[in-house]
Amino acid sequence: MCKIRCISLLYLAFVSFLCCSAAAQSIDLTFLKDTVEQNGNTYSFNTVILRNTSAVVRKFTIEAQAPEGWQLLFDNRKVFELGPNQTLSLPMRLAAAIQTEATIYSVRLFLNVAGYSQKSAYAYYARVGANSRWRVSLLNPNLLLSRASRENSFLVLLSNKGNATEELNVRINTSLTLLQARNSTLKLAAGKDTTLVYSFSVAAKFLDDFKSQEVMVQVTDQKKQNQLLLQRISSFGTVFRENPSGWYTFPLSIEFVAQNFTTAQKALYINSNGSLDLDKGRSLNFNYRTDNFNAQSDGSSRYAFLNYNSPKWKISVGDQSEFGDFLIDGLGARLGFDNGKGYRTEVLGVDSRLGDARLFRLNQQLNFLGNQQLESQTLASFDRENKINSVLNMSTYELGWRKYSRLILRAGISREEFYRFSEPLRKTGSTLGATYSYSGPNLTGRFGITATDVNFPGINRGLRQSNNELTYHFKQLSLGLLFDYNERQLNPALDTGTVLRQLLGGRIAEYGLKTGWKFDKGYVTLISSVINQVQSSSDLLLIRSYKLNFNAGKEFSNNLSASFSGNLLRNQAPDDPSAKAGYSLNAYATLAARNYGFFVRLDNGPSYYFDFVNYLNNGYSTRRLQFSPYYEQSFFKEILHFRLQMDYTDDRSLPVPEFMARGDLSMDLNSKGLSFRIFGSKNVGAISGNRSDYVSMSIRKNFNVPLLGVKRFVTLKILVFKDFNSNGIYDLGDESIPDAAIGIAAQNFLSNKKGELSYKNIKAGEYDVDLSRVNTVKGWMPRNGFRQHYEVRSSQTVYIPFSQSHYLSGKLNVQKDPRSNLVFRPGNIRINMTSSSGESFSTLTTESGEFFINLPQDTYKVRISSNVFDEDFRLLSDTFNADLLHKNSEHLIFEVRERKRQINIRKQY
Numbered sequence: 001m002c003k004i005r006c007i008s009l010l011y012l013a014f015v016s017f018l019c020c021s022a023a024a025q026s027i028d029l030t031f032l033k034d035t036v037e038q039n040g041n042t043y044s045f046n047t048v049i050l051r052n053t054s055a056v057v058r059k060f061t062i063e064a065q066a067p068e069g070w071q072l073l074f075d076n077r078k079v080f081e082l083g084p085n086q087t088l089s090l091p092m093r094l095a096a097a098i099q100t101e102a103t104i105y106s107v108r109l110f111l112n113v114a115g116y117s118q119k120s121a122y123a124y125y126a127r128v129g130a131n132s133r134w135r136v137s138l139l140n141p142n143l144l145l146s147r148a149s150r151e152n153s154f155l156v157l158l159s160n161k162g163n164a165t166e167e168l169n170v171r172i173n174t175s176l177t178l179l180q181a182r183n184s185t186l187k188l189a190a191g192k193d194t195t196l197v198y199s200f201s202v203a204a205k206f207l208d209d210f211k212s213q214e215v216m217v218q219v220t221d222q223k224k225q226n227q228l229l230l231q232r233i234s235s236f237g238t239v240f241r242e243n244p245s246g247w248y249t250f251p252l253s254i255e256f257v258a259q260n261f262t263t264a265q266k267a268l269y270i271n272s273n274g275s276l277d278l279d280k281g282r283s284l285n286f287n288y289r290t291d292n293f294n295a296q297s298d299g300s301s302r303y304a305f306l307n308y309n310s311p312k313w314k315i316s317v318g319d320q321s322e323f324g325d326f327l328i329d330g331l332g333a334r335l336g337f338d339n340g341k342g343y344r345t346e347v348l349g350v351d352s353r354l355g356d357a358r359l360f361r362l363n364q365q366l367n368f369l370g371n372q373q374l375e376s377q378t379l380a381s382f383d384r385e386n387k388i389n390s391v392l393n394m395s396t397y398e399l400g401w402r403k404y405s406r407l408i409l410r411a412g413i414s415r416e417e418f419y420r421f422s423e424p425l426r427k428t429g430s431t432l433g434a435t436y437s438y439s440g441p442n443l444t445g446r447f448g449i450t451a452t453d454v455n456f457p458g459i460n461r462g463l464r465q466s467n468n469e470l471t472y473h474f475k476q477l478s479l480g481l482l483f484d485y486n487e488r489q490l491n492p493a494l495d496t497g498t499v500l501r502q503l504l505g506g507r508i509a510e511y512g513l514k515t516g517w518k519f520d521k522g523y524v525t526l527i528s529s530v531i532n533q534v535q536s537s538s539d540l541l542l543i544r545s546y547k548l549n550f551n552a553g554k555e556f557s558n559n560l561s562a563s564f565s566g567n568l569l570r571n572q573a574p575d576d577p578s579a580k581a582g583y584s585l586n587a588y589a590t591l592a593a594r595n596y597g598f599f600v601r602l603d604n605g606p607s608y609y610f611d612f613v614n615y616l617n618n619g620y621s622t623r624r625l626q627f628s629p630y631y632e633q634s635f636f637k638e639i640l641h642f643r644l645q646m647d648y649t650d651d652r653s654l655p656v657p658e659f660m661a662r663g664d665l666s667m668d669l670n671s672k673g674l675s676f677r678i679f680g681s682k683n684v685g686a687i688s689g690n691r692s693d694y695v696s697m698s699i700r701k702n703f704n705v706p707l708l709g710v711k712r713f714v715t716l717k718i719l720v721f722k723d724f725n726s727n728g729i730y731d732l733g734d735e736s737i738p739d740a741a742i743g744i745a746a747q748n749f750l751s752n753k754k755g756e757l758s759y760k761n762i763k764a765g766e767y768d769v770d771l772s773r774v775n776t777v778k779g780w781m782p783r784n785g786f787r788q789h790y791e792v793r794s795s796q797t798v799y800i801p802f803s804q805s806h807y808l809s810g811k812l813n814v815q816k817d818p819r820s821n822l823v824f825r826p827g828n829i830r831i832n833m834t835s836s837s838g839e840s841f842s843t844l845t846t847e848s849g850e851f852f853i854n855l856p857q858d859t860y861k862v863r864i865s866s867n868v869f870d871e872d873f874r875l876l877s878d879t880f881n882a883d884l885l886h887k888n889s890e891h892l893i894f895e896v897r898e899r900k901r902q903i904n905i906r907k908q909y
Contacts, residue, residue, distance in 0.1 A: 026054040027082070027113055031124040032643065032664065033632075034590045034599070035104075035561060038096040038128045043073070045641055045666055046124060047679060048090045048109065052082035059114040061323060062090075067105045067126075069097035079303070079321045079329055086265050089696055091666075091677055096128050104128075104555070112323045115459070127555075135159045136219045136227050139195070140828050144748065145202055145210060145235040151179075153199040154231050156217055160188040166221055173216040175671060176200045176233075182637050195823075202235075210235035211242075212746050224558050236741060236750035243761040246715070248707040250276050255700040262680070262695045268293040269301065274705075279763070281311040312338055320350050326381055326458055328361075329353055342367035355385040373398040381457065387419040390457040394431070408435040414456045429455030444480075445470040454491040462489035471514060480514040482529065506535035512547070522554035533609045543612050546570045559594040569605070571612045582606050582615050584622075600627040623652040641666045647681075659685035673702035713761040715795040718742065718769065720755045722780055723801035730799045737777055737802060743770035766791050771800070772841065774854070779888070781805035781854035786841065805854045806884040808833065808862070810892035812849035814873075817898050824873050824898070830865040833882070859885050864894050873898050 032047035052058050059081045066072040073093040082088055094107060105126045110119040139155040160166050165187055172182040179199040188194055202210060212234035220226035243249070252274040259267040269292055275285040289303040305318030314336035322328040332350030348361040362378045374397055381390040392414035399407045410433040418425040433450035447468045454462040464487045471480030487507035512529025527549040534542050546569065553563040566587035573579035584605025591598045603624040606612040615621050630645035647660040664679040680695030720742070722735040736755030741748065744767055749757040759767075772786040780802040782788065790798060812826040826849030833841040835858040843853040860882040866875060876895040884890060 026052070026116075027058055027060055027111060027120075028053050029109065029111055029120075029122050031122070032645070032662075033124065033597070033630075034563065035125045035127055035592055036094065038094070038126050043071075043093045043095045043668070044126065045664075046092045046094070047664060048092060050080075050082065050088045050090070052084055052086050055084050057081060057083050059329070061112045061321060063110040063112070063119075064092070065108040065110070066094060067096075067107075070105075071095040072107070081301070083265065086260075087694055088259065089679060089694070091679075091698070094126060096126065114323065114327050114329075127561075136217070136229060138217070138229055138231050139825055141230075141232060142828065143231065143233045145233065151199055151201050152233075153197050154215070154233065156196040156198065156219075156229075157193060158186075158188055158196070158219065159193045160190055165189050169220045170196065171218040171220070172198060173218070175213070176202075176215065210237065211240075212748070234746075234748045236748045238750060238752045238756070239758045239760065240747050240749065241760045242747070242763075243713055244704060245706040246711060246713045246761045248276065248710045248712040250274050250705045250707060252703045252705050253700060254703070255698055257696075257698045259696045260694040261697070262693065266294050267301070276707075281309075283309045285309075312340065314338075314346075320348065324458075326359060326379065327352075327354065328359060330359075332359075355383065357381065357383040357385065371400045388457075389417045389419075391415050392429075392457060404438050404440040406437045406439075408433075410434070410450070412452075412456065416455060416457055427455040429453050429457065429461075431456045431460070442473050443471070444473070454489050461491060464488070469514070476518050478514075478516040478518075481512075482514055482527070483509075483511040485509045506533070506540070508533045510547075521556075523552065525549075525551045535609060541573055541613065542575050543609055544572055544574050545612075560592070562589070562591045564589045567607070569607060571606055571615075573612075573616065576616075579616050582612055582621065584611075595632055597630045597632075598627070599630075601625070621652075623650075625650045639667060639669065641668075657685065658683055675700045714764050714792060716744070716759045716762060716767065716790070716792050717795075717797040718744075718749075718751075718757050718759075718800060719797065720751055720771075720774070720800045720802060722777070723783060723803055726803060728783065728801050730801070734801075737774070737780075739776045740771075741773040741775070743773065744768070762792070764793050769798075769800070772843070772853070774802075775843070775852050777802070777854075778807050778852065779804055779854065781856065806857055806887070807852065807854045807889050808860065808882055808884065808892070809850070809852045809889065810862075810894065811851070812845060812864075812894045812896055814849065814896045815898065820898060822872055822898060824896070826896075832863045832865070833860045834863075835860055855884055857885055859883050862892060869896075 028051040030049050032049065036044040036046055038044055048062070059079055061079055062074075064072055064074045071094070074090070080088060092107075096105075105128065106123045107126055108121055108123045110121055112119045135158070137157045137159070139157055143152070143154050145152050156170070158168060158170075167185065167187050170184050170186070172178065174182075177200060179201070180197075184196075186194065212232065215231040215233060217229040217231055218226055219229075252272065254270065254272045256270050257268070261268065269290045271287075271289045273285065273287040275283055277283055284307070286306045287304065289301070291302045303319050305316055305320070308315040315334075317333045318331065320328055320330065320332045320334060328348070328350050330350045330352040332348065334346060334348040336344065336346040338344045344363075344365045346361075346363040348359075348363075350359045351357075352359060358381070360380045363375070364377075365373065365375045367373050375395070377394045377396075379390075379392050379394075381388075383389070392412055394410065394412035397409045410431070412431040414429040414431075416427045416429065418427075429452075431450070431452040433448070435446070435448035437447075438445045445468075447470075449466045450460070450463065451465075452460045452463045456462075464485075466483070466485045468484070469480060469482040471478050485507070486509075508531065510529050510531045512527060514525070514527045516523065516525040527547075529547050529549075531545040531547055532542060533545070534540050548568040549566070550568075551563075551565045553561070555561040564587070566585070569584045570581055571584065572581040582605055584603075584607045586603045586607055587601070589600050601624070603622050605621050605623075606615045607622065611622060626647060626649045628645055628647045630643060632641070632643035634641045641664075643664040645662040645664075647662060648657065649660070650657040660681050661684050662679075662681040664677075666675070666677040666679075668675045676697075676699050678695070678697040680693075682693050719730060720737045720740050721730050722737060723729075724733055724735070725731070736751075736753075738751055738753045738755060740751040740755065742751065742757060743749070744759050745762075747759065749759070751757045767790050769788045769790065770786065771782045771788065774782070783801045783803045788800065810831070812829070814824055814826060816822070816824070825847075827845055827847035829845045829849075831843050831845065831851050831853075833853065833855065835841075835856070837858070841853060841855060841860075843851050845851045862880045862882050864875065864878050866878045869875060873896055876897065878894070880892050880894075882890045882892065
């Protein structure tokens with residue numbers, strides 16, 4: 001049994017390096033959608049479909065890579081396992097950062113199959129809309145919710161200053177429940193304005209706990225130019241809770257997953273994960289995945305770990321998974337330390353769940369001089385089942401210079417002891433490697449060589465490899481050369497027979513030319529190469545392939561794009577004159593238009609080494625035709641998303657053509673922390689009970705679990721009062737100030753009848769209190785200034801005295817043309833006051849255009865913000881002088897005159 005297992009593992013390792021396409025053939029990875037659309041920071045949806053096309057069980061990991069700053073939600077199980085011909089579908093959710101530049105981005109997956117030394121990369125694309133400067137404005141960008149009315153609204157003003165009608169798309173991204181559609185399209189005539197009114201309801205009992213938020217408004221024209229605006233909405237409350245609980249809370253997610261639950265290979269499990277923020281860059285998180293509840297399944301699929309992270313320390317206890325020189329998959333612990341000055345180290349110990357083995361590893365990394373890195377990895381493996389003990393050290397030096405160049409040098413030494421013979425056999429091994437890459441504006445290149453002898457343990461045992469490419473870039477054209485070579489030798493200690501030697505001996509070499517052309521929203525690449533491969537179970541037969549690879553893509557408009565990829569090969573056995581040449585073709589094409597799309601695939605002839613060997617032996621050749629139209633749509637303000645795809649496959653290996661229907665239905669109730677998804681496929685052709693039929697679903701619920709007894713937050717209580725006796729103490733004879741508008745951090749408050757307000761469940765720290773908007777008492781102002789600073793370390797009450805002062809008031813006097821239908825809103829216009837010493841104050845006008853502010857005794861220059869006025873309305877004067885040095889108060893009038901212009905007000909439904 002030991003020998004059979006050893007032979008199987010070595011065979012899997014050889015197939016990985018021998019032909020990169022072989023790895024792709026063992027696990028077939030496809031995406032449900034080739035391209036997704038990113039609208040603001042809302043999530044898009046895709047599905048990863050994996051199928052084990054080999055005859056053995058495969059274990060693998062998937063790493064997901066999204067652009068920096070994007071949010072990517074993906075199945076967090078670390079190790080997957082698929083039996084022969086089994087299918088697995090995994091959901092992906094993606095959201096772009098709000099300031100993402102308009103272009104097409106790639107989302108990459110790296111598939112690492114156990115037994116293969118290299119990862120296979122796959123990608124789909126996310127298209128982000130363009131940004132531009134557009135004449136759109138918010139009439140009240142800082143909206144305060146009203147207690148007098150349950151229904152509130154914010155206004156979006158669109159202005160067309162041009163001479164042609166514009167078609168505009170308006171999108172609103174918010175968690176609020178709007179009474180109108182979030183997305184709308186309208187036509188705006190030349191020289192016209194229109195105002196869109198977006199209403200929403202907030203019950204009065206929720207206003208105290210209404211957290212200030214920002215609503216994203218996106219307006220796009222037909223040329224894909226758009227403008228992003230942020231509408232701020234807040235509420236005045238007496239009591240506000242920054243966090244739901246004063247205790248530590250543990251955000252917890254629980255998901256029930258039923259994969260392929262209509263087949264014998266069903267997998268039923270619960271996946272849960274949570275994260276506890278411990279402040280100061282520290283966190284505690286866990287993941288627990290249960291065993292498969294299907295009693296017919298074999299083995300354990302449980303996965304669990306607990307992680308602690310801090311700026312310097314990273315500790316993980318539980319299941320550890322990783323693919324490197326050795327497969328790491330088992331129960332263990334890892335400890336990492338980062339001194340913050342360029343030095344990092346990690347210690348790992350694992351009791352493998354594969355056989356009877358223990359593995360220990362020490363990694364150290366040092367960054368110095370800004371462009372150099374030195375890394376050392378020491379590893380010890382004690383495989384008692386196979387009676388092999390291994391110790392190795394691998395050192396890597398990396399140097400980057402002159403911005404474009406990077407050099408990597410690797411060297412390793414090892415010691416192995418074999419106890420399966422009458423006497424212990426000890427072998428010393430080594431590995432050397434060098435890689436140089438250059439990435440300049442006109443020239444890119446990579447040159448690498450690695451040599452590992454047969455006694456160096458791990459997945460690269462006996463591997464000799466060289467990967468080289470040199471490409472020159474013109475303005476739109478590129479031209480390059482490529483050469484790749486792989487060869488593996490056998491370990492005499494493990495090679496116990498001629499059959500094993502013939503099975504694993506082999507090499508692969510590819511060399512050729514590469515050219516590319518980039519044009520407006522499109523690309524074309526062409527690679528012409530020769531591939532020599534040697535591998536056979538009976539004789540070392542050389543197969544030579546002349547390969548032509550063609551790739552092209554084009555975006556015709558915002559809603560229409562196409563891509564194509566194809567390979568044409570001529571395969572022959574040059575050492576066998578009687579062997580006839582075989583031709584093969586495989587091609588893929590995709591056409592996508594708004595909610596519709598079409599995919600077609602054609603395979604004809606032997607494409608891989610064993611395909612051609614099979615063709616020479618019995619004349620069998622692959623023939624496959626597949627085409628797949630699809631339709632997708634969102635409903636109920638994008639809460640519900642649906643996709644339907646039909647796949648027709650005519651394959652020579654099937655008795656009759658397959659006609660598959662694939663569906664994907666997802667529902668996301670973000671406000672409830674609940675999501676549901678069901679997806680699957682059904683063969684609707686003549687064959688019933690096909691193994692490729694499956695239905696899967698998942699239900700996810702998010703919770704915030706309080707840890708009672710572990711206090712995390714404090715409460716800041718404030719009381720404002722008129723200090724009649726000027727002693728700064730709230731005592732007999734002083735009077736509280738009700739309905740005082742006070743700002744703390746980003747939250748607004750309104751004091752109650754006792755002059756009190758409470759900011760609950762906040763972090764201990766420093767807070768600024770803004771008293772500049774207290775306008776309910778004329779002639780009184782904060783004794784210690786309008787902006788006061790407090791350090792809050794525990795729950796406390798702060799008393800803020802007001803002393804007698806002077807005040808300034810005024811209004812906007814708007815004179816309109818009686819024949820005009822233009823509307824002018826005098827509210828929320830900022831009035832700025834500057835004292836003789838240069839100190840600044842400001843206030844906003846009310847809806848009727850009036851303003852009022854308490855000020856210290858001084859003289860002031862008063863200005864109104866004139867940038868809110870355009871050619872329709874003008875100010876006679878935007879600056880006044882106010883004397884509060886010799887007067888207790890002063891009243892100012894700003895005169896506004898209208899110039900006639902057409903305007904159209906309409907409500908958005």
